Amino acid sequence: xxxxxxxxxxxxxxxxxxxxxxxxxxxxxxxxxxxxxxxxxxxxxxxxxxxxxxxxxxxxxxxxxxxxxxxxxxxxxxxxxxxxxxxxxxxxxxxxxxxxxxxxxxxxxxxxxxxxxxxxxxxxxxxxxxxx
Numbered sequence: 001x002x003x004x005x006x007x008x009x010x011x012x013x014x015x016x017x018x019x020x021x022x023x024x025x026x027x028x029x030x031x032x033x034x035x036x037x038x039x040x041x042x043x044x045x046x047x048x049x050x051x052x053x054x055x056x057x058x059x060x061x062x063x064x065x066x067x068x069x070x071x072x073x074x075x076x077x078x079x080x081x082x083x084x085x086x087x088x089x090x091x092x093x094x095x096x097x098x099x100x101x102x103x104x105x106x107x108x109x110x111x112x113x114x115x116x117x118x119x120x121x122x123x124x125x126x127x128x129x130x131x132x
Contacts, residue, residue: 018046021065029067030059071097071109082127083108094118 016038017023026033026048033050041047044063049056060068074096076084087093092113099107099122106125111118122131 022046022061025061025065067102069101071099074098080127083123
């Protein structure tokens with residue numbers, strides 16, 4: 001019985017597909033995306049993790065196919081100066097993402113390794129930390 005449940009969960013996680021409206025909206029917004037993996041964020045939101053030009057992205061859509069946000073990888077030079085100043089010289093940055101929201105808002109997500117801890121900080125485009 002446990003093997004059957006595990007197999008069902010494996011199939012669900014690896015072959016999950018969102019509603020047609022979501023798939024169509026995704027294909028229109030990201031026509032060159034490859035290696036697409038879908039997950040359900042909540043009852044009304046879907047997330048696609050995918051690659052474009054060898055870089056990893058993620059994008060969220062609601063169940064009506066409306067794009068909500070995209071996380072795009074960036075380098076340290078893509079961060080606004082106030083955010084760069086918040087990163088300490090001994091901080092090891094694991095990843096940096098620019099988050100573009102449907103309303104035009106831009107956020108930046110930084111994952112920092114501090115010893116054995118991993119901190120995730122989110123800043124607005126003016127450098128104000130809005131979540132850590």
